[in-house]
Amino acid sequence: MPYDQQRILARAAREIEPGQIVNLGIGLPSQLFNYIPDEAQVLVHSENGILGGRPCHPDEAIDYDMIDAGGAYITTCPGASLFDSSMSFAMIRRGRVDVTFMGAFEVDEVGNLANWKIPGKFSPGIGGAMELAQKVRRLVIMCSHNDKHGNPKILHRCRLPLTAPRCVSRIITDKAVMDVTPQGLEVVDIAEGLSIEELRAATEASLIIDASRVGSY
């Protein structure tokens, strides 16, 4: 059963405020590019050395030297700048990126994130994920609530090697929007049509749910 990516994308787009500097991870988060209106004057940062990228329109000429960190051809929006990798990560480590969106293999109750390595199965490298997770002010996770076998990805504690500890601010899945708080994972929104019981059943982590305050999306 494919999960509802559109629901995640539409909900995640609401996290972006006008005039922010935003980094979009590989995979689902990179599609957020198409959800940011030009008038928001948002600048998208890519690790490979651009602030102010935007997707190429299909009828636009391609500059083969212009890609984002995921390898897609892009172009610039007004106010863009291009720079080397050390400058790009200085921006990340100095907290100059307002929010970053990433996928996840596992997230847990204290905001630990695992998204780079499955020992013995998958270890293509770290890329920029570790520094983004550790240093960007606000890290929003976008992922399916359960893996393709139905196993929960929102856990009590991550079991895979961590990308960074205690780094996640908010988790947006196809089933819920959850905030990492000192008390644990607090449900902000539940996907339309899903009951609290169904959400709890699909989740390993304990969830704090105040039914009177939970919204839907």
Add this chain to the structure above:
Amino acid sequence: MPYDQQRILARAAREIEPGQIVNLGIGLPSQLFNYIPDEAQVLVHSENGILGGRPCHPDEAIDYDMIDAGGAYITTCPGASLFDSSMSFAMIRRGRVDVTFMGAFEVDEVGNLANWKIPGKFSPGIGGAMELAQKVRRLVIMCSHNDKHGNPKILHRCRLPLTAPRCVSRIITDKAVMDVTPQGLEVVDIAEGLSIEELRAATEASLIIDASRVGSY
């Protein structure tokens, strides 16, 4: 008695080879600028962030943002680049400057240099001298052989705080040209009209002089 600066400048200019990258210290060395012919295609480096500076002609319009490290207004020659201070010193520390010329308070037999501080009298700061002295491949000193009271500046051992130890390659004064060798200071040239005895008398350091090979200038 003013010393013969022209003799030093003319002799020092012969140290520069076509196509080299050269740094000129404040004071007498900075006048070398006028001794480098355009056809030599030499690029002059200044610590404040330029490779390829040249003096302004008197009838040239001044760009008030263009100075060398000594504060003189300059302009660029073909092949010039402008950059920040960290890049400028990366160039120095990585040995990308072929030769640097500096003044000195004291130089000694093992090539120690003192030119930045006279305790209790003069301590305006280090500037770029320490890194230039320590890291540039070839350091040529240009100074008067004796101070204004007649005291020798070419010493057995420096007494002032060092800019850098064992850093000097060659010393050009108004009286002699001397190389720092593993055996000590070896005289290459003696100023026209000066005898070996007069030179020894004006010098504290031991000098190695092979009369058959010494040139004049």
Add this chain to the structure above:
Amino acid sequence: MTRLAQKLTTVEAAIARIPSGATLMVGGFGSPGTPFALLDELLAQGQDGLTLIKNDANEPGIGISRLIEAGRVSRLITSHIGLNRVAIEEMNEGRLSVEIYPQGILAEKIRCAGAGHYGFLTDIGLETDIGMPRREIECEGRNWALEPALRADFALVHAGLSDRYGNLIYNGTAANFNPLMAMAADEVIAQSFQVEEPGALSPTTVHTPCAFVSYLVQVPMSSSEQGRRAHAV
């Protein structure tokens, strides 16, 4: 961070953000790149007990020397103040505490903070007395001096050209410490002779990306005339 559309402000409002006692980085090597208009406003507003980080002390009567002369600077972290006899006198009289680093080490300490590291290990000045005690660490059989990163509460920088988002381009040798300081301070106030709409600057020619700039002030070219005279010796 300040939102992109809200960076352009007045020199008064920008400088009013700085409290007495703050640590300030100030761009410029001699006059080029020195943010004269911001410094003059700081003089007018009266903040004191300042710690300044600048390559040099400008020349008497201009730039940060005005603040030093007015007794508003308690500490100066620098590389060379040889062109400012007033600053040397203040230092020798004990009224101004001066901390001196080799110029490239000062630049790297600032850049290191800008890159988000704790510090770096260098061999510069290892066998000389640079007047500062430094911790040495042995690596691969040699000793290296640990230079901690140098940060600041504010950086005051000067650009020749910019856009409204705060992308900066420096003219001539006016870059010097400016791009490094723009990375290293918590809040960065930039002055610019010319402020264009976003899109006016070619992206590969931007020296300081707008992500590092908090506030931007447009100043007239005449604000740097003091500095021009100073170098026209």
Add this chain to the structure above:
Amino acid sequence: MTRLAQKLTTVEAAIARIPSGATLMVGGFGSPGTPFALLDELLAQGQDGLTLIKNDANEPGIGISRLIEAGRVSRLITSHIGLNRVAIEEMNEGRLSVEIYPQGILAEKIRCAGAGHYGFLTDIGLETDIGMPRREIECEGRNWALEPALRADFALVHAGLSDRYGNLIYNGTAANFNPLMAMAADEVIAQSFQVEEPGALSPTTVHTPCAFVSYLVQVPMSSSEQGRRAHAV
């Protein structure tokens, strides 16, 4: 250093300087900035036992992947090889030794060598297992990981525009690791699509000053066509 007037040479002569067993930095993030023509010549000349330092492994059939596929690379220092299933297979089969760093740490290790330091202290990855033992040093009550600088015998870099002295300007996102590697290697071989006479480039727009470039080779734009196809997925 090579004299300014003697830098422009042929791709054959430039690559012939590289012996088997050399450590090479290779610019590029994906295809942009990858010096395809220099790499193809290296493949043709047959040097082996190479250690390569590159952000990624390119994609199968192009760039450094060709060298890996031909068994000429014994070690790869990188950040992410997820777009190259061949390289992952070579690594998993134990035929290619792969050392992986967080991308910004890899960039800083290279830049640190380029700045002439021994290393730097960082908090990146302190509480995670990045697979590499790192020395930790306590400063001001906290532990920091020591990352030694990463140098190389040669750097192969790609620029869109240059002058005959070796001043380089990168196009678009093709800068990435190129300017850092140009500072960090003992000998730097640059390829450029366009080589102008000195004076043709505006000095404030130069990304890599010619002081860092040892040899320069003019290559046709068609030499990068493999890379263009690879990204046009």
